[in-house]
Amino acid sequence: MSQTAIIAPKTILERLEILADAAKYDASCASSGTTKRSSAGGKGIGSTEGMGICHAYAPDGRCISLLKILLTNHCVFDCHYCINRKSSNTRRARFTPQEVVDLTLSFYRRNYIEGLFLSSGIVKSSSNTMEQLIEVARILREEHDFRGYIHLKTIPEADPELVARAGLYADRVSINVELPTVAGLTRLAPDKSATQIEGAMTSLKDSIVEAKDARKRFRNAPKFAPAGQSTQMIVGADAATDSDIVGRASTLYGSFGLRRVYYSAFSPIPDASAVLPLKRPPLMREHRLYQSDWLMRFYGYAPHEVQQAAGADGMLPLDIDPKLAWALQFRGDFPVDVNRAPRERLLRVPGLGVRAVNALIAARRQRRLHLADVGKLTVSVAKVRPFIIAEDWRPLLLTDRADLQALIAPKRSEQLELFAS
Amino acid sequence: MTPFRDMRIAEAFQVSLAAPDDFEGWRDVARRLVRADIPPDRIVWDSPADQSADLFANGDRRLPAPPADAPQPRASRDFLQLAQSAILHTDSSRFPLLYRLLWRLQAQPRLMDDKADSDVRRIDELARQVRRDIHKMRAFVRFRLIEEADGERYVAWFEPEHHILRANAAFFVRRFNTMRWSILTPRGSMHWDAKTLQEGPPAIREDAPSGDPVEDLWRKYYASTFNPARLKIGAMLKEMPRKYWKNMPETALIPELIAGAQAREARMVDAGAQDFGEKPTTLGQIAEAIQSCRRCEIGCNGTQAVMGEGPESAALMIVGEQPGDQEEMQGRPFVGPAGKLLRAHLEDAGISEEQSYVTNAVKHFKFVPRGKRRLHQNPTAKEIDICRWWIDGERALIRPRLVLALGASAARSLLGRTVSVQKERGVPHVLDDGSELWLTTHPSYLLRLQDQGRADEEKKFANDLRKVAARLSELTR
Structure with a gap:
């Protein structure tokens, strides 16, 4: 040259x-x-x-x-x-x-x-x-x-x-x-x-x-x-x-x-x-990987547990977050009682972040928590509800419903793949 | 109008604080009122920035004296921390909220732990909004440099949402301690002369300089560090809401960056995507198609493409770089000086022409004109990669047992990576279809060498060909 x-x-x-x-x-x-x-x-x-x-x-x-x-x-x-x-x-x-x-x-x-x-x-x-x-x-x-x-x-x-x-x-x-x-x-x-x-x-x-x-x-x-x-x-x-x-x-x-x-x-x-490859992978894939990274670093998930959230092809679902995917696969671990469960169990509830869990634990030392209290501490009580027990709430059959994912998963946003042809 | 003689009016107290962020003032008064046992609904709070239009705002300004034996009010540490932030909020209900919490804390010392309590949630929320405003001010203040009689000064105009200027000044002092700077806001200003901090009156935008030459560099940086292949406008807006944009020089670029992004990505993908359509099924199709291939610049230079030559059943495929001057004129591969040298060596090694198919990694001739001559130019990696479609087509149809690549361009074409021929020659590589690839130098390289250097390299070249011949007879036995 x-x-x-x-x-x-x-x-x-x-x-x-x-x-x-x-x-x-x-x-x-x-x-x-x-x-x-x-x-x-x-x-x-x-x-x-x-x-x-x-x-x-x-x-x-x-x-x-x-x-x-x-x-x-x-x-x-x-x-x-x-x-x-x-x-x-x-x-x-x-x-x-x-x-x-x-x-x-x-x-x-x-x-x-x-x-x-x-x-x-x-x-x-x-x-x-x-x-x-x-x-x-x-x-x-x-x-x-x-x-x-x-x-x-x-x-x-x-x-x-x-x-x-x-x-x-x-x-x-x-x-x-x-x-x-x-x-x-x-x-x-x-x-x-x-x-x-x-x-x-x-x-x-x-x-x-x-x-x-x-x-x-x-x-x-x-x-x-x-x-x-x-x-x-x-x-x-x-x-x-x-x-x-x-x-x-x-x-x-x-x-x-x-x-x-x-x-x-x-x-x-x-x-x-x-x-x-000519086309990029969906940006959502990167986002899901960061979420799984967070699960390992702050939520006490072992690597093999995050891997369990992936499908048979080894890929994490794009439409729901890995924590929810894991919970849907291991429904036997739910519901979790917000008034009694240890911190590690609460951290596994989809929709409860570290901050919400800290607040729940501080608040339940003062009194028994109702569903409305949980609602005040989380973004969406509808998402959390099927996975928890509160003083006045029990999900009954909700946790076992086959269409649970459809009930709580976010509506698929078309923006995810704005550029997909 | 009937005089509104409610007991509450007579007994309401009005407290006027010295400043909207006067935490000490609030604390002193609040302590006194708690000790005097004045319940929250009998106090009206006021500060210069919070013009209270309260019905009971004409309350008594003399505060009650607490009984001498009244105990000191108690407040938990997390309440005090939150209160110091929350008091900077612009919501005028912050003073009564803080007092109500302090009042309730006397009976319920652990109240602050009840994060589901609505007062606790509210103070949390106010404190969070204030902390965010403080953080965003640290992030989005933009200084502009001016020359003053006694030296340089960095001046910024900023519009915070809450009463945070005084609370936030210490950060800028710690960070820009050796600079002289001023931060001007609609509610007041702060000036640092590298030794002392001075408060000044409210300012207007025009008091601040209107530009700084370094902003051009900053804008260029902002536009260049943005990756158009990933547009996440929502994520940007969440962290950098529009209300801050007007005082940040880079944000004027955002609309055009967004508009251009989709087009830029599409162009990148298009430039990479070469839709060749169906795979060719005969060598004749390839020979015809390469004549009209315009997928790279070489294809567009007006020369004729040169197709490979040799029996379709050949066990050996020899791949050169690209046609040269002679080859292009005659439309046949390896007919120039390098081709002659190659043929001589093939004969010496005992490789017959009936056994071998000769072709090139790139089908068109790349050159620069120099007077009447056309000087050879190496194809770029990109051009080689694009033309791989054709050589792959030839390989798929001829299915040679052995491929000999002459030079780095041919090697790149076949291996898909940059190859050092000198390091990797003389040993077989396995290609994806199971055939064997051998590498050697290009004969035109030998032609450019002189004397001993040429003799040495030709010896190595001959040696490589002998190995290929031996391997070929093994494979075709």
Whole structure:
């Protein structure tokens, strides 16, 4: 391949357009869960307060919390699902580390963002690219005393020492597992290796745990990625079922101490590779996976229980949420008495969230709860009713009715698939 | 009009608070009233921002003195926390609600745990709305930079829904401690000079600067980070309701982004979707169809397509990259210099022409004109991928036992991924139909080399062909 034409240097505005566009397929934009910092006392700029802030929302419903860009979208890798792959016909651009720093600070001072989420295509070598990413974080932290949020995407193929340095500047580090199955990864990301990705995630986890330990003993021990590590899986680009994905996610949470697993519904990209499916999976599928993720993290469901909510084809139903699907399959576990049942059982009732369960438990210490009381604490008592017993309510045969799903499932909204032909 | 001489009028007390968010003032008065045993329905609350039109608003402004031995009122910690938020709400019923709760807490100390109680639910709701407004202000304030005589100042115009400005100022002090900034609102303003915080009078939008050059970058970022393939307008509106839009520079783009999104996605899918229709059933059909194929740019350059050649029963299929200058003019594959070199090597390796079908991964000639010459150009991965339909058609009809790919383009066509020929040559790969694929360099690559380099590479090339010949005789034995 030859570089024949000399391309005129692009303006900051043009490059921002290209490099933000190239970064947008990463779902994560979280800026929460890090240590509390502020610039009170007249030093530095910025603060973090535990809870992240979404400074805007795009019409895709996603939160804009961080300046999410690539340092460059030139890439020597050729991953089929990626718009920046070597063989893609996309426009290319690059920022210098200083340019990213200036952009971050001028956005931050105007209160547009919580900080920076920086990633990059691989240029020259993985280690060289990683060094550039770290340099941006270093300038922000050391030269500008920046106390906002920094999320660095780390490159699994880079020198482990560099990855370790990234954690000293960043609040969060992440490595994308990309695809739920190794077969998918081999087929769609031929330059990446599952072993290498997992190896890098393990060493990040070790560094995070080690630094936490050290800080328990020495107050001044350096912090290492205080907001932990996360990862992303692309859904719908390979043949993995929801059941596969749920299994994989729970392994990831377990083995690598991840804070979050993000699911990104594969979306058609310009100049797509012929190996990819043309149409995206329904966005609802991504939503159902997040719901099942929540069930495992906050509702005490074991991975195999979430998998039980899936149909014979291993897919979670799209028309009802996984919690309701599980309840419909295990009707013997219901109804649950809101005045006596333990917390774990109450959390299984479709329509009762964590907050509602907390309120019910606090309220029932005061007096016996009637159906009307439950109604005041939930969004829809009609949905909850078949699964509970209250002081003045017993569902009788309702729980066993064959058409229960039709009675409580939301009316199917055609908007789910606005673009389906 | 008959004077309305109700006992309640005579005994009603009017309390005027200093400010609508005056929690301390409310607490002091409320404590005193509870100790004096004044029930909730005999108090009328008022503040500068809550112009109460209450019938009994002409009550006694002198507060009763509580008996000296009256106990201190009790209030649970969660009530105090909620009250501090709820008092910032604009709903003027917040003062009586808070007092009613405080009053009830004296008899029912655990009242706040009864989340189904309507007063408890109401204070929860008010506090939640206030907290949300506080959060949204932290999120949606947009500073604009101005130059003042003594330096830079960042100024924002914001319209909060509730009385949160004072309560929220500390956040901006913590975050932008070293900047000088002002937040102007219709109910008051806050100014920070990097050392002290000062309150100012209510402002109007025109007091704030009307723009900032960095907003162009921000708008560009907002538009670019939006993924048109996933439109979730409801999710956006839920978190960023329209009432906030007017003071955010990026929101003016939303209508056009939404309108353009569907079209953009459809274009992407269309560009990828190549509806080739029914699979060809004869080589003749392919030969005819490729002449009119316009599915990629090469197909549209006005050259003639070149079909593969050889017996339909061939056990070996040799795949090159694309026709060259000579091939295009004659309409036959491998008739130029590279073809001659290939034929010589095939003969040396003992592979006969009757055994082999030769064709190309891409059917049209891609070039750039240089004077009278046409300089070869590599096809892009995309172009190779599109043309795979035809080579797959040829493979399905000829069903070769063995396929030999010459060079990286042919290898990509057959394997569907970018391949390093040097790393993967000399060993068999299995294709999806069970046939074997071998990789080697393209003969035109050999032609570009000189001296020792060429001799070395030709040796490797010959070596690869010998292996293919041996394997071929094994397979066809």
